[in-house]
Amino acid sequence: MAVVTPSTMKKFLNDPADLVKESLAGLAAAHGDLLRYDPQAQIVVRSDAPVQGKVALISGGGSGHEPLHGGFVGRGMLDAACPGEVFTSPVPDQMLAATKAVDGGAGVVHIVKNYTGDVMNFKLAAEDAADEGIAVESVLVDDDVAVQDSLYTAGRRGVGATVLVEKIAGAAAERGDDVETVAAVARLVNERARSFGVALSSCTPPAAGKPIFDLPEGEIELGIGIHGEPGRRRESIRTAHEIVEVTLEAILSDLKPAEGARVLTFVNGMGGTPLIELYLLYGEVDSQLREAGLEPVRNLVGSYITSLEMAGASVTVLELDDELVSLWDAPVNTPALRWGA
């Protein structure tokens, strides 16, 4: 255990350079029944992987978004996660090691958030896996309606829909769908979901030791990315009612759901916003969706795709059909999502 001189950064840390590894080791110590952590390959793997005959799901990306992705490894969701350093893409070797560790002979689906580094590295890993005879389908998640192109991204960023893709495609894999079907379900979720985030504060990556951007007293950033990438605009803090109006206008004008559509609503905290505020937001979202003629029939409220200790929240709306409802309701057993048998 390295004991370093702590800085004045107020975080639970030892050496900042060890944050990701130590946190993953803690995750594995807490949930050894569900997953294992391989510190050499820097991957988190479902404890009973590979599951013979089952399509395997892998995701990954920079750390700092916990529980994404390691907290979603388990039964009915991901088979493996490849965590990079904080806000830094994992490398192809991690993705290849994960692919080989979980391949049960039925193919592997890579769920890739749309950031340039992630996309490039997952592409290289998929090519290497193909060379070793493993069939890989890649699914790109790009649900953020806030901006077109951004820091780290060409096109739209992948944000909250990632959690929904992982849950729903994970259920399809668990019930025995083949690799093309699992990938198609994952792509459908991404196509029918849109997200928008609002930051109330910045956050501080431990290795940098200073906030990734400045947000002056009384201001908020509408359309924030999960690494603090700029959004649409800065404004003075407004009521929750007004913030939800802006958020849903951005989402619904782009998603264009069918009249009376059933939706899943995901109100996500960015790490530093407490549940009392997230439920207040959920109440606003639910009531404004109903006013818009939609029917919120499923929801997820909590901090599931975060930006370290950033105060803020994002909203994701997914248009549902019977099939997606059934896959959402299917049992899941992971550190962060757990229900059913």
Place this chain on the structure above:
Amino acid sequence: MAVVTPSTMKKFLNDPADLVKESLAGLAAAHGDLLRYDPQAQIVVRSDAPVQGKVALISGGGSGHEPLHGGFVGRGMLDAACPGEVFTSPVPDQMLAATKAVDGGAGVVHIVKNYTGDVMNFKLAAEDAADEGIAVESVLVDDDVAVQDSLYTAGRRGVGATVLVEKIAGAAAERGDDVETVAAVARLVNERARSFGVALSSCTPPAAGKPIFDLPEGEIELGIGIHGEPGRRRESIRTAHEIVEVTLEAILSDLKPAEGARVLTFVNGMGGTPLIELYLLYGEVDSQLREAGLEPVRNLVGSYITSLEMAGASVTVLELDDELVSLWDAPVNTPALRWGA
């Protein structure tokens, strides 16, 4: 919808005076299958209450600690919650209304955290309930080893063990134990659990609009209470390893667990600390408990008893036996804890 001039407080809020009511309405909108919110009586009640022949469990206290208690209403845990305003005791009328709403003829257990206002008001409500022919057992939770007597409290404060008491006693009630047995199980959990909390930041109740205490740059408060009550001492920020040493020394020297005892370890975030840090802490706690000759066999890691957006964490250690393990593992279905059938 009241639209007020927002202050520069950076929170998702409408009128600060409506925070608790709006958040509870959002909770009920999200989880209508599990619970309902009665805004007149200001209580949250299990949707199928009263369950005939089942002992009913009620808890309550000031708001600002979400998901405690409303997020623990559902099957296998609480039958009702009585939320006060932020950091303010609920009143006896709420507790009496909840008691009458959930009484299924088998008696009611009040789970009371040891704060002067809570204790007094639950006592009055229990007397009123007795007058109406409802048998009430009261269980006091006072697991915080940090200080003896504090702001708001004579004796020890009730903190993290509350969550464990509610889960385990809830399971006992669900399987059909009688009111004396459920109360005895709840008291046993409190007797075998100890907690200690550390604050890295203060927090701001919306109605006050300013932090409840000041914590200078680079300093932390060891032994903090869940309302920012003073702890044992202030120190410069230290490594997570050292903070866990101080925490476990305080807990274990008081709990005095049997050699080789199996324990449940609860690493709790105070609202503003992200999961990446909580799992790093869990890794430290797990490894230091093993060094102390104990066996961590169950755990809970997440933000379950919070202090608004305070950055900080608490650790609770519960010494287990077969019976407590079995009750912990029993199915539960509430907004915040959900597993099994």
